[in-house]
Amino acid sequence: MALKITRAGFLASVQGAERTGFRHAGVSSGGALDLYGMRVANVLAGNSETAAGLEITSGTFRCRVARSRVVAWIGGSYRVTVHGRSIPAGRPALLGEGEELSITGPTRGCRAWLAVSGGIDVPVVLGSRSTDLRAGFGGWQGRALQDGDELPLGGNPPPAEQLIRSLVHARMAPWSAPFVWSSPAEGAPHLRVLRGRDWDQFEAGSQHSFCSGEFVVAQDADRMGARLEGALLRRLHETDLVSEAVAPGTVQVPPGGLPILLLGDCQTNGGYPKLAHVITVDLARAAQLGPGASIRFREVLLPEAHQLLWQREQDFAKFKIGLSMHP
């Protein structure tokens, strides 16, 4: 029942739902950096939304399965093939016994998420199967995947069994997820932001630069966050702040003036001024920011962020109903 990693590539790890309930102990929420995309990939593969899948970052990743599975992936512009046949993002496909799935890229974006029917069946640690790479627990042995790893898979859920039978000849389902969900990477994205607690502490020029200028992701971008290079953002007075909670999406500005956009593996608390927060529905695009990517920020208001989030949940519920009605 295993998924054999024949090539792990640059960085691949078991990721799925976020880890909630342990922030008070200093444990990051983590999970797939595009939590929503992982949910989409899971339901495409016939899994529950919270099943664990794989997060792949750059390079060439290859795996095989011991018995037939439905696979679906979402993410940046990767070339994904099963036994040489190209599989577009957001399309459920059959991965037959002994066939190889290959993921190579990206030409745009940064990460991809792969759902395999049955889900990666690693133990739930502190409420999640996701790997905490920094702290070294969860997922597969608390670490990034290596060539030759054999990951346990759960049994195919009934929807996946059905799909496997119906895909025997076609190999790939005729339906797919909406493009914006399955391919969130954009050339130069605008990320929508809300003002942070310390917005008013920044010089007017810096506020303006933040919302109008271009920022480029620095080399040291990882699952914790992305350092951004661009206009230096200055506070009116450099006073020390008391540490308080930060969250994925928080844009904090250390004394040097270059902002850091925090992602899923960020620490639970931070003492740097919080200039802004990327809204939740745009975290999918934030998760596609690799070194060298350029981005811009655009301010929105909280009711709009909530409206967008609620709308997406409604759309997702409808999408799931649609999937359940396919033969």
Add this chain to the structure above:
Amino acid sequence: MKITALGDSALIVRFAEHSPGGDASKLDELLAAREAIERAKIPGVLECTSAYTTLTLFLNPAQAIAQGAPLHGLTGWFEGKIAAALQSVAPKGASARSRQFEILVCAEGEFALDLPDVAAAAGLTREEVLGLFCAADFRVSCLGFTPGFPYLSGLPKQLTMPRRSVPRTCLPAGSVAIGGAQAGIYPTTSPGGWNVIGRTPLSLFSAEKNPPALLQAGDRVRFTSITLAEFSAFGQEPGPRGS
């Protein structure tokens, strides 16, 4: 009390301005408020954390709306629920239950990387620094930085020492350190910019345990100095963990 948004999926409840050195009664109030919010089981609240003078509620807005919260005016709805929950704070609750821990610390040899610097800055001997440190009553303000890392208030004023200008890329697990007016313990090997004065053989975090962290906010901590021989012998007998 003031409530502000931390993005669209979290709210920060701010109780008071920071009191340097940590005010024990304020910490008790904060932890009691956190318990009250957790007891209230507000729809859409995933978890509630505390840090110094703030509580933070992490939210799933869609879940709250699905359970009856209004899409328009969602923040106001949460504010009302939080205010109602805080009506039932039991101020003595957290304090009465705060636990007392004895943390063993060895300040010999390479374990005490920065003890000479701390002693020099304070104009004290190494022994005097260790004596003051082990006589102090610390309290866990909150956990953070890495899983299980306790921020400890109660550091004697003479031992205040700014963080190192260049953080070390790799501090060993168990390092006991001073950062500004606080003390802390690195549970796992990690980068760190605080001044290391010793090392504890105790395990401060294990993902396999529940709760995973040895300490929690509100706990009282005292350090006890041990020798290198005692440190080395530590893992060979049943540890105090789990007591």
